[in-house]
Amino acid sequence: LAGFGNLMQDVLWCFSQVKGTIDVGVTEADIISTVEFNHTGELLATGDKGGRVVIFQREQESKHQPHRRGEYNVYSTFQSHEPEFDYLKSLEIEEKINKIRWLPQQNAAYFLLSTNDKTVKLWKVSERDKRPEGYNLKDEDGRLRDPSMITMLRVPVLRPMDLMVEATPRRVFANAHTYHINSISVNSDYETYMSADDLRINLWNFEITNQSFNIVDIKPANMEELTEVITAAEFHPHHCNTFVYSSSKGTIRLCDMRTSALCDHHAKFFEEPEDPSNRSFFSEIISSISDVKFSHSGRYIMTRDYLTVKVWDLNMENRPIETYQVHDYLRSKLCSLYENDCIFDKFECVWNGSDSVIMTGSYNNFFRMFDRNTKRDVTLEASRENSKPRAILKPRKVCVGGKRRKDEISVDSLDFSKKILHTAWHPSENIIAVAATNNLYIFQDKVN
Amino acid sequence: MFVRGLKRKCFDGEEDIEGTLAGIKAIPSYNLQRQSLLDMSLVKLQLCHMLVEPNLCRSVLIANTVRQIQEEMTQDGTWQMINTQSTGQASLDRLVSTDILCRSSREQAEGKHVPGYSTFNKDFEGDQGQDSLETMSTASSVQAPRNLQSNVWEMENPQENKGNFQKSLDQIFETLENKSPNSVEDLFSEVDNSYYDLDTMLTGMMSNTKMGHCDGLETFSSPTTATSSSNCKSDLNELDHIVEILVES
Numbered sequence: 093l094a095g096f097g098n099l100m101q102d103v104l105w106c107f108s109q110v111k112g113t114i115d116v117g118v119t120e121a122d123i124i125s126t127v128e129f130n131h132t133g134e135l136l137a138t139g140d141k142g143g144r145v146v147i148f149q150r151e152q153e154s155k156h157q158p159h160r161r162g163e164y165n166v167y168s169t170f171q172s173h174e175p176e177f178d179y180l181k182s183l184e185i186e187e188k189i190n191k192i193r194w195l196p197q198q199n200a201a202y203f204l205l206s207t208n209d210k211t212v213k214l215w216k217v218s219e220r221d222k223r224p225e226g227y228n229l230k231d232e233d234g235r236l237r238d239p240s241m242i243t244m245l246r247v248p249v250l251r252p253m254d255l256m257v258e259a260t261p262r263r264v265f266a267n268a269h270t271y272h273i274n275s276i277s278v279n280s281d282y283e284t285y286m287s288a289d290d291l292r293i294n295l296w297n298f299e300i301t302n303q304s305f306n307i308v309d310i311k312p313a314n315m316e317e318l319t320e321v322i323t324a325a326e327f328h329p330h331h332c333n334t335f336v337y338s339s340s341k342g343t344i345r346l347c348d349m350r351t352s353a354l355c356d357h358h359a360k361f362f363e364e365p366e367d368p369s370n371r372s373f374f375s376e377i378i379s380s381i382s383d384v385k386f387s388h389s390g391r392y393i394m395t396r397d398y399l400t401v402k403v404w405d406l407n408m409e410n411r412p413i414e415t416y417q418v419h420d421y422l423r424s425k426l427c428s429l430y431e432n433d434c435i436f437d438k439f440e441c442v443w444n445g446s447d448s449v450i451m452t453g454s455y456n457n458f459f460r461m462f463d464r465n466t467k468r469d470v471t472l473e474a475s476r477e478n479s480k481p482r483a484i485l486k487p488r489k490v491c492v493g494g495k496r497r498k499d500e501i502s503v504d505s506l507d508f509s510k511k512i513l514h515t516a517w518h519p520s521e522n523i524i525a526v527a528a529t530n531n532l533y534i535f536q537d538k539v540n
Numbered sequence: 541m542f543v544r545g546l547k548r549k550c551f552d553g554e555e556d557i558e559g560t561l562a563g564i565k566a567i568p569s570y571n572l573q574r575q576s577l578l579d580m581s582l583v584k585l586q587l588c589h590m591l592v593e594p595n596l597c598r599s600v601l602i603a604n605t606v607r608q609i610q611e612e613m614t615q616d617g618t619w620q621m622i623n624t625q626s627t628g629q630a631s632l633d634r635l636v637s638t639d640i641l642c643r644s645s646r647e648q649a650e651g652k653h654v655p656g657y658s659t660f661n662k663d664f665e666g667d668q669g670q671d672s673l674e675t676m677s678t679a680s681s682v683q684a685p686r687n688l689q690s691n692v693w694e695m696e697n698p699q700e701n702k703g704n705f706q707k708s709l710d711q712i713f714e715t716l717e718n719k720s721p722n723s724v725e726d727l728f729s730e731v732d733n734s735y736y737d738l739d740t741m742l743t744g745m746m747s748n749t750k751m752g753h754c755d756g757l758e759t760f761s762s763p764t765t766a767t768s769s770s771n772c773k774s775d776l777n778e779l780d781h782i783v784e785i786l787v788e789s
Contacts, residue, residue: 183593209593271596290596319604321597340597373577373608377601431580436598 103522104538105485107478109163111138111148112531114476124527126514130194130202133518136164136525137204138532139189143173145206145259147217164534168217170259173208185210191276193285203262205285209272212287214263214298222250268294268304275325281332288325288337291318295349307355308337308347323438324384334359336386336393342379344395344404362393362404364411374426374435382438387447388519394450396441399423401452401462416462416469419454421492421503434508445520453512456501457528458488474512474526474533484538571618578609 112122121142128137136148149167176185187208195203201218226248231237271289278285286295286307293308308325312318321340328334333349345358366375378398385394393404395412399420402412418439422429429435434455441452453459454471462469471488478485491500514527522537584602613619 181593185593272593318600321600323597340601373574373605376604376608380597380601427577430577433584433598436595436601 105472105522105524105535106538107480107483107485107533108523108536109534110476110479110531111146111164111166111534118530122530124514124530124532125188126190126192127516127525127527127532128192128194128204129516129518129525130204131196131519133520133523135167135194135202136516136534137192137194138525138527139172139192139206140530141186141188143171143175143187143189143208145170145172145189145192145204145215147202161536168257168259170215172206172213172215172261173211176210190273193276193278195278196282198282205276205278207273207276207287210266210269212265212273212276212296213261214265215259216262217257217259220256220258221252221254223253224248225251263298263301265296265301265304268296274323275337277325277327277335279327279332280330284332286325286327286335288322290321293322293325293335293337293355305353307349307353309354309356323381326384326386329386329388329390331390336384338381338384338395340380341376342381342397344381344384344393346406360406360409362409362412364402370423372426374430377430377435378426383440385441385443387443388445389447392447394441394443396439396452398435398437398439401441401450403450403464414464416450416460418452418460419458419490421490425503429508432508434511437511437513439511439513440515442515442517444517444522451515451517451524453515453526455508455511456506457510457512458490459512459515459526472535474528474531474535476531479533482538485535574609574613578606578613581606581609 123141126139138146147168148164150162173187175187193205269289273289275288291311294304295307296304323338325337336346338344344362346360347355348359381395383396395402401416403414404412451461457474472485473488489500516525526533
C-alpha cells in the first residue's frame with residue numbers, strides 16, 4: 093500500500109473529492125455532524141443535523157483509470173431520525189445524528205448504529221439486484237389473481253434487476269437516556285454495545301431493545317453538587333470487558349465490567365496534574381475532554397481537549413506520554429472564545445491505521461496531523477480553492493505575532509465559523525474524510 | 541491586587557500591548573476583568589434556559605467558572621462589596637466592560653471593525669437603543685451557530701412573556717445580588733425535588749410514553765405554565781426556570 097505508515101515527509105496529501113453543495117448560504121440541516129469509515133474502508137457514512145445518513149461506497153479500482161484510486165460514490169441515503177417533541181419538558185428533541193458506528197460485516201448486508209440525543213437505531217443496509225417473477229397468485233403488477241382463473245402452476249424465477257440499496261431500521265433502542273447521548277461504541281464481542289449520555293452509560297444487547305443495563309452513573313443525589321459530566325466513552329478494541337470514559341474535568345476512567353455490575357469505581361484513573369503557571373478561569377473549560385479514542389492496538393488512548401491532543405499509555409495514569417499543541421495561539425484569546433461560545437466546540441480526533449499518525453480539526457477549515465514517530469506535524473486546509481483533482485495540499489501556517497509571511501494567516505483573520513469537528517481515517521490506507529460544515533472532503537496520499 | 545503573591549494568568553491580549561501607552565490605558569484592572577467574566581457567565585447561564593434543550597456540559601462548565609470566581613471574590617473580600625451596589629444601571633456598566641475585556645487592544649488601536657456579533661445586535665438594537673449594550677457587538681463573531689440560538693430565543697419569547705431581554709437580565713442580577721455570597725449554591729438548591737422523580741420515571745420508562753402514566757407529575761411545573769402566572773411571581777418563576785433547565789437538561 094503506497095504511503096501507508098510512512099514518515100510524514102513521504103506523504104503528500106492530495107485532494108480527491110468533495111461532496112455537498114457550494115452554496116454560500118448553508119442550510120442548517122445539511123451540516124455534517126459525524127463521519128465514519130466501516131471496518132474495511134469500503135463504506136463511508138456521514139450523518140447530518142437534519143437526521144439523514146448518507147453512505148458512500150468506494151468503487152472498484154479500474155484498470156482503465158489507475159490514477160483514480162477508488163472514488164467514493166453515493167451508495168445509500170436515508171432518514172435515520174426525525175425531530176421529536178418531549179411533551180413533559182416542552183422541549184424539542186433534535187434529529188441531529190451525533191454518532192454513527194459500524195458493525196463488522198458478517199454477511200452480505202451492512203449494519204450500522206446511528207444515534208441522536210435520545211434514541212439509538214440499528215440500520216441494515218442491503219442490496220437487491222434480483223427480483224422474483226412468475227408468481228402464481230399475483231400478476232406482474234402485484235394484483236391478486238382470481239384463483240378460479242388459474243389453470244396451471246409455475247415456479248417463480250429470479251431475474252436480475254437494477255441494483256437497489258435498501259436501508260431498514262432493524263432495532264430502535266429508545267427511552268433509556270434522560271440526558272443527551274454523546275457516544276456509542278460497539279463491543280468487540282459484537283453482541284453488545286454501549287451508549288453514553290452526560291451522566292450515565294448504558295449497555296445494550298443488540299437483540300433486546302426494551303432493556304439496557306446501566307453500567308456507569310455519575311449523577312449526584314443532589315443535583316446542586318453536579319460539577320462534572322461524561323463527555324465521551326469507548327470500548328477497548330479487543331477486551332470486551334474494558335471501556336473508558338472521559339469527563340468535563342479532563343479525566344479519563346478505565347473500567348472493567350467484570351469487577352461489578354455498576355462500574356462506578358474505576359480500575360484506572362488518568363489525569364494530568366495541572367500546570368500552575370497556566371492557570372486561569374478558563375483552565376477547567378479547556379481541559380474538558382471532547383473525544384477519547386483507543387488506538388487500534390489497544391495499548392494507548394488519545395484524548396482531545398480544547399487546545400491539545402494527548403496520547404496516554406494505559407499503563408501510566410499520572411500523565412500522558414505525548415502532548416501535541418493543536419492551536420496554542422488561541423490560548424491568549426480564550427476570553428473571546430468563551431464569549432462567542434467557541435470554547436465549547438467539541439473537536440474529535442482519529443488514529444491512522446497503524447497508530448503512527450493522529451489527526452484532529454481546528455478553525456478556518458484547518459486540520460492537523462501529528463506523526464508520533466518523527467514528531468513532525470502539518471496543518472492542511474479543506475477548501476474549495478484547493479479542490480482541483482489530485483492537487484497536492486499545501487501546508488498552512490498561522491502567524492502568531494510580528495511579521496506575517498506571504499502565505500501565512502494571522503490569528504485574527506481566522507474564520508471561527510469554519511470549524512473541522514469531525515474527521516475519519518481509512519482503517520488501512522492513507523485516505524481521510526474531513527467534514528467542513530456541509531461539505532465532505534476526501535483526501536488521499538499521492539500515488540507515485 | 542494579586543493575592544498570595546501568585547501571578548494571575550492575563551486575560552486577552554495583554555502580552556501583545558506591553559509597553560504601549562495606549563495599551564496600558566486599555567488594560568482593565570484584574571477585578572474589573574473578573575467581574576466582567578462573572579457577568580458574562582451569568583448572562584450565558586440565563587441564555588441557557590432559552591435554548592431548545594440546553595447543553596448540560598456547557599452549563600456545568602459555566603457554572604463551575606462562576607463558582608470559581610465567586611470563591612475567589614469571597615476570599616478577596618470583594619464579594620461583599622458587590623452586594624451593596626445598586627442594581628439596574630450598575631449592572632449595565634459591568635456588561636459594558638465585557639467588551640473591553642474581550643476586544644484586543646490592537647483592534648482598538650487600529651480602529652479595526654470586527655464583524656458584529658450579529659444576533660446580539662438583532663436582539664438589542666430594536667428594543668434598547670442603548671449604546672452600552674451595542675458595544676457588546678464588537679467582539680469577535682461566530683455567525684452560523686449563533687443564528688440557531690437567536691431563532692430559538694425568538695421562538696421562546698412568547699413562552700417567556702417578558703417583553704424584552706433587558707428586563708429579564710435585570711431580574712437575574714437583582715435576584716442574584718439579593719442573595720447571600722453563596723448565591724450559586726442557592727441557585728442550585730432551588731431545585732424542586734419532583735425533578736428527581738421525573739428522572740427516575742423517565743429512565744424506567746419502556747416504550748409507552750403516554751401522558752396517562754405521569755400522574756405523579758401533576759405538581760411538576762413546566763416552563764409553559766410560568767407564563768400564566770401574574771407578574772408578582774415572575775421573579776420566582778424566572779429562578780425556577782433557570783434552575784430547572786440548568787440541572788435537568
